[in-house]
Amino acid sequence: MCDRQEQLIGFLYNELGPADTHAFRQHLDACGECRDELSDLRATRGQIAAWTPPEPDLGFHLVRGAAAAPAPPPARVFGISPAWGLAAAAILVMAIGAAIANLEVRVGSGEGLVIRTGWGRTLASGAATQSADTGVQPVDWKQQAQQLDQRLREIEQVLARDRAGSVQNAAASGMSEEDVLQRVRDVVGRSETRQQRMLAAGLAGITRDFNAQRRIDLAAIDQGFMRLQNTSGAEARQARELVQKMNRYMSTSLQTK
């Protein structure tokens, strides 16, 4: 065995100096063992080149902050004080209530299950649907306010006429100032009472309409769920019938065989 491994490796990788390279070439001419060894090692190097790593999708990218020293425990980015939390919860409850108030659950052929809240519906379309279904008139706030305003103007006009008439009558009839004032107080008192009654009647109407609306919505939800249950039941019945048919067919096929 020739003891020139270091020179052999240096020559193989072309890392010998010029003088050493020349000397080793001369040695190779004389040493068949080293020639064979060199040939085998060159062949092995050729084989090694075939080993390639997979081609992963690397794309490493450092971002500021990630490469720094280990970060302290994450601080609270923002906090919610109890008062804000309560306010937020109240708003959430109101929003859910408003959404549920106009909830629509529908199971239609080709549509599948449709659940729609009041946010997506306009007042006009909702009112038209509900009027047709139940005959209850929807609440028109604007109109009611106008009517109330109109009524108040009428009252004011009547009051003004009464006051003028009273003064003229008082002057003509020679009523004392106290009597006139008393009469005016009576008129104003009656007017206030009338207004309170009208306001109470208006509020009662609004409450009645609101309750009616709520009952309509609840009934619609119930109907939606009923339809859903019925549909599910029908589908289950169909599946059951299909299984029974398959069983019958299988048993018939086995008997014929």
Add this chain to the structure above:
Amino acid sequence: MPSTDEELVARSMGGDLDSFNQLVLRWERPIYALAYRVIGREEDARDVAQETFLRAFRALKGFKGQAKFSSWLYRITLNLCRDWIRREKRTPVAQAPEGVDIIELAGETTPAESIENLVARHELGRAVGKAMSMLPEEQRTAIILKEYHGLTFQEIADLLDCPLSTVKTRLYQGLTVLRKQLREAGVESTFGK
């Protein structure tokens, strides 16, 4: 004209993250390949490569430029690989696909290489990976750094903290064992001759 490693390192030291990311882009594949060949597992090699760049960035202030930036990265990678091998307490496993996907290979063919030749090359690569995984870690690392990364004997000696003669011995012994194992595996040496 692209910036040199030294220029990018200098800018990175000044806090320019983009420059460091250019270095990452330049070196991520060689670093991954080194890690993969040393530990033999795709996912773990990927983790090692990622950790290498993270550590390099954190230790950038300590890089004095005595060695090349790439050598510094190689050293970090090899240390991480060594940790992985110790932690896992096992020899590397050469992962290779069980079957060769002809369709996939067809996309890699060049006009000069037939599909048969390409299939043979993949089979050979698998056999080499398996034979490499059986080498002692020192020999395997020396061969990887020399054959696939083109480092000089001196650079390998510096990286592995060993004498030049030791590097040559490891290379010679490693190549000799590889040749024997490939021959036993029935691999014909049709390449490189």
